[in-house]
Amino acid sequence: MAKDTRLEDAVMAGELSVFDFCCEKIEGQMERMKEKNPDLLWTLQIQYDMWHQVRDAHKNGKKLVFFGGPVPVDIIVAFDCVPVYLDTVPIRLSPNPTLTGKFIDSAEKYVPATTCGLCKTYLGTAIEEQYGVTPDAFVYSSVPCDSSRVVYPNMERIFNVPTFSFDQPFRRDDRGLEYLVDQNEQFVTWMEDFTGTKLDWDKMKETMTNANRTYELQGKCADLRKRKPCPLPGRMLVMNGTTNAMSCYPEMANLLEKELETGEMLSEMGMGPCPDGEKHRVALLQNMLWSFSGAMDWMEKEYGAVTVMDAFGYQHGELYEHMDDRHDCMKTIARKMQNSPMIHGAAGPTENYIYLVDKIFKDYEPDVSIFLGHIGCKHTWASAKIVTDMIQDRYGIPTLYLDVDGIDGRYKTHDEITGALGQYFETVVNK
């Protein structure tokens, strides 16, 4: 039966907005899941909640705050606004190269083709005026990278709505944190002006409590992956991106609770995602391959190789400790901003990246190292030799370098990717 591409066609024709597409797509997926695999419905629920929350925000009387990079989402939520993490759009569209292609091509009229596919996709969506909802405010940060630093200010001008930007320092020390604390306080004042309400600390406590629950559970899920065999599939690592936007909502914690429960159960039964048992544990040194997350399933099936952790999504999960101490909370937020996915390893000096990757190798004991290098992420390519030399020196593991585009699936076919991975497993890992 031919694939039903009506929704995709409508986006291509400019008749359906991206957020409508995301909503309708997830509704369809859930319908099918209800029939075929109702036990797994929970895996989709968070996406349903996230896309609908954005699409229906104005209907529900809420303000939409688009954001890029590490920003204090918890504060946005405490003001009862809906945060919209720009990265989730390209990640959601990336399995369909035609769709991302439309927006990427549009962006390339204004920014270099070498700009990150994530940035090109959300810029292109703005140029094509296809978000389907209008942001009420835009908040962004000076990290992670040159791509985002070029694209965010351009989007600021396209959106033309109240905007706040954060200057994130590369320092991870107390000075860097206090610098962010000061900016967070400025941000609170800005949000008060923008919403016309004062920050309600009880509401803030509520969001912080929710966020704590989310990150505690995320930490536990990450810990589960240390077990041998690793009970959770590689593709679930992709959820870490969603956490960024949704950590303050109980729905996120509910999903992670389910994930943890399932993982625990599988672990007790000695089971994991590899049908013939776990033979290898893979560390991805860069991004998840969003445009082809099936590559994770493929490695599990073909080589018994489960992806235990990726260096971009991995988080240490900062928790609030003293919720009545405003300064302490602001400092925790600052720490979260510095330790958020992609930022912690990629944005600063290479030593941050080394620290993170070393931690993955210590904690997860992978025996396969793959630098699935998203081509947009040039600055991680430029650190890769330092990092992979460290892995070779400390752990005796060579690394496969494979250039991919995590968003633009037109860059390499699935066959090319699995071909290169397969060759590596045959000639190096299983030699």
Added chain:
Amino acid sequence: MDYQKLFKSEISGESVKAWKAQGKKALGVICCHVPVEILYALDIMPVRIRATGCTESPDGDAWMSTFSCSYARGMLQYVLDGTYDLDGIVTSDGCMMAARTFDNAEHVSKKANEGKFFYQIGAPRKTGALEQEFFVRELKDLIAELEKFSDNKLTDEKLKAAIANENEVRVLIQQVNALRNVKNPAISGEDALSIMLASTNCAVDEYIELLKAFLADAKNRTPITDKRARLMVIGSALDNPGYLKVIEDKGGLVVADDLCYGSKPFNHVMDVDDKDILGSIANYYLTRLVCPRMLDNRKAIQKEIVDTCKEYGIEGVIYEKMQYCECWGGESMYLEPDLKAIGVPMLIVEREEHLANAGQLAIRAEAFIEMIEK
């Protein structure tokens, strides 16, 4: 005084050698948010690293991959292959490519136990009071480290003297640029860029004397009358005057630029508040319009380009983008319509550090100039 040295654009270690022969230190500087005044005030010669003339960068490629811009790889190549003989490197966090040049250079040097000095300061990407305060703290740390390294003590007097020197350079370069803002300039864009590049590896006192000698002799130079279009070049770090020569050989005359190795760092003179010298330095380096690495200066940079077009009678803008340079990659969205509004066309060209595509540039520049003429 013979000022021909100003036109030698290849990297020269001559000045550094003479400086070091006096028992003083010389440090490489990456990017342009490191206040060179501080280094000079501590008797350290700052040498802004560049990649001029780098045709192959095997070491740079190996460490940074070919997904990095060739300028950044070229700088690393020169640091690693001994083209530069320096006592270390100071950098601010400019574009990520330049940052990685520093990271890799430091890594290789430390691995080889060279005992060199490596230091990075954080330069904020916004220009508010909070950011300035942060930058001042970064500068204080830098000073403390440099004092240890140079065995020197910084005083207000030394700092003010160094600022006065740099301001003198800025004024002199502005005078060079004024020579270009006439109907028939006596200096080509190629020569002007060479003069500015000389600042990167020439000690400041010597550079001032060379500039003065050139300016005194400028009236004796023959005005250039055979060019067909007044052009401005903007874009990624360009440290190769040969690139402008290709354009000028096709009949254009580059009378203005917006380059971080060109006019940009000299366009503004530092105002000094004697009660807060470091604050003045921080304010100057964060607010001068050099590079779109800042988040909040885009509109101002674009406005300055448009204003320069009007002031210098520019007939066309050439926007050169280094491949893999995002920092300078995204200016066209709003700049192009702004230029259109004043009737100035823009040609966008991609380039690499070495002039591999000179033929293509020549063809496109020629077509652009012809289009302007019509």
